[in-house]
Amino acid sequence: MLVAVGTNNPNKVRAVVDAYAMFGFRATAVAVGAPPTLPGQPIGVGNVFGGALARANHALSAVAGAEHGVGLEAGVVEVGGRHLDVTIAVIGDRNGEVTVGVGPGFQIPNVFLGQVLGGRELGAVADEFLGRRAVGRREGLVGVLTRGRVGRYDLNLAAVAMALVPRLPYNRGLYWRG
Numbered sequence: 001m002l003v004a005v006g007t008n009n010p011n012k013v014r015a016v017v018d019a020y021a022m023f024g025f026r027a028t029a030v031a032v033g034a035p036p037t038l039p040g041q042p043i044g045v046g047n048v049f050g051g052a053l054a055r056a057n058h059a060l061s062a063v064a065g066a067e068h069g070v071g072l073e074a075g076v077v078e079v080g081g082r083h084l085d086v087t088i089a090v091i092g093d094r095n096g097e098v099t100v101g102v103g104p105g106f107q108i109p110n111v112f113l114g115q116v117l118g119g120r121e122l123g124a125v126a127d128e129f130l131g132r133r134a135v136g137r138r139e140g141l142v143g144v145l146t147r148g149r150v151g152r153y154d155l156n157l158a159a160v161a162m163a164l165v166p167r168l169p170y171n172r173g174l175y176w177r178g
Helices: 010-022 045-062 110-117 122-130 140-145 152-167
Strands: 002-005 028-031 068-079 082-093 098-102
Touching: 002 010, 002 045, 010 028, 010 068, 010 152, 045 068, 045 082, 045 098, 068 152, 082 110, 082 152, 098 152, 110 122, 122 140, 140 152
Parallel strands: 002 028, 002 068
Antiparallel strands: 068 082, 082 098
16 A cells, blocks of 8 residues: 655654554555645644644645555643643545544653743754754654653554554444445
8 A cells, every 4th residue: 555644754654654564554655745834833732633634635645646645743732731742643545534543642841841832843942952953853852751661653653553543444334334
């Protein structure tokens, strides 16, 4: 199955391929850069979802023959007065069907929160604070915070796996008629 992924981040692309494999789908992924109009740091579940949907649609339209377009977007969601970094995955197909999954979220460190809520990307804030480059393209901030026990790959894998649940052959009748 040819799957277009709305990112050039190898971490996300690998998570997509592995999530499909988890359920027995042999996926060949084609990385497509994010849409040029995508805003920087999404805040709120609607904006995180919107970014994932835009990535999925952009990828699907950019790759001829792709059966699915996958978008992954991480952003800030408020839960119980705390701000979490949460990843949302959207899978779209040529029939216009869209499925959504959410990965685990973790609380954003308070020392980063003011800048992030001000619109600065969490990855850039983390890079600057940690004195490292491109943390988000590797283990992610969660990987640094957990000392490698949980990485960004894990969050991406879980989100895509959850977005695949309605697409599993034995579940289709639960989500779609016909």
